[in-house]
Amino acid sequence: DAGVIQSPRHEVTEMGQEVTLRCKPISGHDYLFWYRQTMMRGLELLIYFNNNVPIDDSGMPEDRFSAKMPNASFSTLKIQPSEPRDSAVYFCASSGSTGETYEQYFGPGTRLTVT
C-alpha cells in the first residue's frame, strides 16, 4: 500500500482565498483524522471520521473550516476564507479498528502558507 496520500504537499495562497486539502486514506481503514501542527500549538486533532461519518469535530477552530468524507477513499479539509493564522502543516491520518493496536498512519502533510 502507498500509505496515506495527501495533496498538495505545499500550498501558498493569499488571505481570503479558499483552500482545499485532500487526503486518500489507506485502503481498508475505517477511521480518518485531520490534524494541524504549528510551533505554537503543537499537533492538534481537528476532526475525525468513522466509516465516512464525522464523529468529533470539536477541534475545528471555527466555521471557516469544514471537512468532508464523501467515500471511504477520499476526504477534504476546506478553509474559506483563509487567514494568515491558518498557516500550518496539516496532516491526515487513517486507522483500522480491527488490528491489534490502535495505530494511526500519518500522511506526509500539507504545508499551508497564507500571506
Add this chain to the structure above:
Amino acid sequence: LAKTTQPISMDSYEGQEVNITCSHNNIATNDYITWYQQFPSQGPRFIIQGYKTKVTNEVASLFIPADRKSSTLSLPRVSLSDTAVYYCLVGDTGGFKTIFGAGTRLFVKA
C-alpha cells in the same frame, strides 16, 4: 482524556539506552498508552502501544507499572537517526480521540 507530562528534551550519545518517562496520573480504565516518533517535515510514526506491564517490539520497549500512572519508553542503543520528537498519548480503547502533548525532543550525539 488523560493529560500527559513528559520532559521537554533529552540528550544522549550513540549506543546508549534512552528511557523517556511519561506521567499520566488521570489515566482511565479503558485507556491505552501509545508512543509516536516524529522527524522534522514528516508525520508522526507509531512506535509502540500497551495497556499494562511490558510490551516489546523490534524498535522499543514500553514499561507500565501496576498503577499505570506513568510509562517509560525505552530505546536500546540509540543512533543519530533516532533524533526526533517522541510523543506519549493516552486514549480510550479506540485510541481515536488523540491528544498530542508537546513531546520530548531527543538529541542523539555522536
